[in-house]
Amino acid sequence: MPNQHDNTANLLNQYRDYLALLGRLQLDPMLQAKVDVSGVVQATMLEACESDWASLEELDKLPWLRRVFSNNLLDEIRKFRTEARDVRRERRLSHRVDQSASRLQMWLKSENPSPSHRAVQAEDELQLVGALASLPDAQREAIELHHLKGLPLEEVSRIMQRTKGSVAALIFRGTTRLRQIMPPKQGERDE
Incomplete structure (x- = not known):
């Protein structure tokens, strides 16, 4: 018979790819x-299981997870960089994690701020993150760098060590595949 801890762990699994994406977007290449x-994500999941995460309101769960993940990521970074102890840098990382989440939301084109719409949007974010995770690595990386991190094609091509044309093709193929995986919502079909 599953206990509360097991139920929380099962609920949290849907956020694993989301947190991993935020981590990849925030770490510099070095x-x-x-x-x-993945270890930081696991630590965040464990922390959530040991907390009262399951009792949070649905709209509070994702921001809570992002905040705990940011703190855990900062702790991990501190092991490798003494300058990461600068409080200004810590605030910037937390802010950048929130910005990455905002870019993800903007990519999903949300304009209705109602609570029910925000809940649907959170579900859409998780669906998008799952779809991104299913793409070939090169397509996923190109989309993350260009659309979610906001880097220009030239910078993405430099990071990926590919031509600008091949990066554009990766992005095109990846977004085409995402559209197949994530069919438009009822209201979006008519546009």
């Missing part, structure tokens, strides 16, 4: 090889 984002 730290990506050193910081174990």
Whole structure:
């Protein structure tokens, strides 16, 4: 018979890819090889299981997870960079995690701020993150860097060590695949 801890763990699993995406978007290339984002995600999940996360209002769960994830990511970064102890840098990382989440929301084109719409939007974010995770690595990385991190194609091509044309093709193929995976909502079909 499953207990409360198991139920919370099952509910949290839907956020695993979301947190991993936020971590990938925030780490600079030098730290990506050193910081174990999946370990930070796991620590965040454990912390949520041991807390009263399940009792939070639905709209408060995602911001709470982002805040705990940001703190855990900062702790991990501190192990590799003494300058990360600067409080201004810590605030910036937390702010950047929130900005990445906002870019994800903007990419989903939300203009209705009602609570029910925000709940649907949170579900859409998780669906998008799951769809991104299913893409080939190169397509996922190109989309994350260009659309979610906001980098120009030239910068993405430099980071990925590919031509600008091949990066554009990766983005095109990836977004085409995302549209197939995530069909438009009822109101979006008519536009």
